[in-house]
Amino acid sequence: MQKIRTFLWFDGQAQEAAEFYVSVIGGDSRILDVARYPQESPDEVGKVMTVEFRLAGQEYVALNGGPQFSFTEAISLSVDCEDQAEVDRLWAALTADGGEESRCGWLKDKYGLSWQIVPRGMTEVFSDPDRARAERAMKAMMGMRKLDLQAVRDA
Template identity: 40%
Template sequence: MKNNIFPCLWFDRTGNEAAQFYTDIFGGKITVDTPVVINFELFGQRMMILNAGPQFEKNASVSFMVLCETPEEVEKYWKPLADGGIVLMELGEYPWSKKYGWVRDKYGVTWQVYLGEKMGEQKIVPTLMYIHGNNGKAMEAMELYTKIFPGSKIGGVLKYGDGVGNETHEVQENVQHAHFEIDGYSFFCMDNSYDHQFDFNEGISIVVMTDDQEETDHLWNSLIAGGGRASMCGWLKDKFGMSWQIVPKKLIELMNDSDPYKSQKVMQAMSGMQKIVITDLEEAYLS
């Protein structure tokens, strides 16, 4: 698995213990452990935590579907995730799965534990919920993302009118559940008409590691087009309000330099940027 695309979770001082919690449950490992940045792997998939303060709270607009192969595996993950958390849908049998539950764990991360088919190598699949002004736009979002990213495709699409666990209050042409890939990384998505008290925010973002400035420019400009908004340090919001971090691999290389003075100069240069410009980072490194 390339791990060039992965989710980033925003925490307020509890990120280190949360990373340990997740790696204990799923059998993963912590690969970077600092006071601010924690990287960990679950089933070979990279995930990132920022211990960045109280500004943003994670919510169920982005949840993580765990694809399990046996009922026992569902139970194994469900019990610790639900302990101290909030159950959103009780663990049980549903039209779409013989064993399924939806839970917000004690750290505010939302999980859907699902008995069903695995998506190739990827066992944990970020699931995007299109609500409020975005309701009905799941298909548009999939079409946009798969157009922007290479190696992308839209997979199965189930609409509310297709008769599987049909919700009478939902628009029949809206997406009940769909799968798409960007650069080989799987996502699920859905429309939802319920008036939830949350929406996409910076609490959960998607990081994309780029190879060069051309790729950085393409992704930045394409994602921000049509109503998106630039933020700082490589962060942006697309037209649907979803947060992305477009990060050149060169930035990580320069920031990991053994000379702390040089890495600090790179950090200072990056902190003043919106879109990250590699030549400006290199100039700061050499100055």
Template identity: 50%
Template structure:
């Protein structure tokens, strides 16, 4: 079982970018459009990637080059749980700093339109504790999550 993510071109570029984000990631298989093929009513895509099966930190995904009919949206996101503010900052800069955009509460999207949630493991602990309400309120005010501010809200 794996998730399929629909793209409109630039599949190889997206796959290489995703591999650079998460250690332990790799391409498993790449298929291409055969001669004269492409999405219905679309351009000839001969030789372009049709699908790329990959693992991101051990989680399987298929990237599909299906055309513009179904654009990526925040309805689907990849959640990355991290242990440190340094890792939040690294991923945020890589995703947003290379043409992506910020959202709120730890959400951002990359230059291909795929949404990401960069979440500190500590947030789950704080939300399970007795100070969950002020932590949630603080989280809702943030864009990129800040562990120190979340912990301060718990105190």
């Protein structure tokens, strides 16, 4: 078990969300454990309480905590994508069924969790020693929803 894990609060969809994330991210991703509410708990006995899962080697815990809290853009999961095909695949999957596109590679999935879908190589473009080129790249990215590394490089 890793020392620090991200804990995500859901209103009844913890297992559904974890299974969705595992299916979308793939690779070293899987459900690790499902715990159910016991007697004397604040929720229905036997209902899924927490789901421990791994996404690309990183561990998370999803809690069915109720409607008291919801996700905000103040925290997001950033995915380092190998190529544009991976960006396109993840973007389509995570915005499907009620997800929402935002700007500059950000989106919210159907559960309200924010993600950054970033093609590998973006940071190098912005640290280009040719400052005018880096500024053009930044301007191009600021006009995008889903990121397109080649279009940013061509700017």
